[in-house]
Amino acid sequence: MDIEQKQAELIDHFVKKASAQVGSAIGAVIVEATSHASLFAFSEKATSHASLFAFSEILAVPTVAELEGTENSVYLEVLRLFAHGTWSDYKSNSGSLPQLLPDQVLKLKQLTVLTLAETNKVLPYDQLMLELDVTNVRELEDFIINECIYAGIVRGKLDQLRRCFEVQFAAGRDLRPGQLGSMIQTLSNWLGTSDNLLISIQEKIKWADTMSELDKKHRKEVEDKVEEVKKSVAVKADLDFRGIEEIYSEPGGVMDYEEDRIRPKRRRHPLV
Secondary structure (H helix, E strand, C coil), X not given: CCHHHHHHHHHHHHHHXXXXXXXXXXXXXXXXXXXXXCCCCCCCCCCCHHHCCCHHHHHCCHHHHCCCCCCCHHHXXXXXXXXXXXXXXXXXXXXXXXXXXXXXXXXXXXXXXXXHHHHCCEEEHHHHHHHHCCCCHHHHHHHHHHHHHCCCCEEEEEEXXXXXXXXXXXXXXXXXXXXXXXXXXXXXXXXXXXXHXXXXXXXXXXXXXXXXXXXXXHHHHHHHHHHHHHHHHHHHHHHHHHHHHHHHHCCCCCCCHHHHHHCCCCCCCCCC
């Protein structure tokens, strides 16, 4: 069974179970859901609706929403904590919330790592130890490896030299109230930027095509000019050659060697 199907079945199971209960009985369902080792909001692919939300799906159940303002509303607050909160949030409000079970504590700390990974892909050890109430590096690295990486909710590299966890992949959290609108706005801005970038690229391609055509035209003009010069040089050379031929072929124009040899030589008289 792939992770998306497993997530969908888990969520459907708890939604149906919560829908069938009322009052304090829903509290037991919420404790079970928030203690479950495999219930997280986002799968790696996040291809189905069920994989986009986990605890928010249970929050949307009418019988759960009816806990608001009743003596059992603390369970509603616990569910909201697991949907959007962190371990630090629990510590800040522990006086008004029931004490968490060990499995709930573990899960909330796992969710805290996912929250930190939403905004930063390099998590310093000092920050993680503070947020998770971990006292030493060995305990932190064991937690990251055994409870996060092996659980499949994160992938990354522990850098002991730089004392940080480099996140390569992290499962998500349920969307917080108002976060969906912000995500839509971010995507809209990204789409607008992409459109402008595409227009810029198209203009550059058009400019490059124009310059290419101008270059071809200039090259053709240069080649034509070279051909004209070649022809001009050839014609001039031909005319010069013909002129020389005419000079040598005219009678008396140039005395040939034989004529010069048999011609009587004038004797010079010595000076007295």
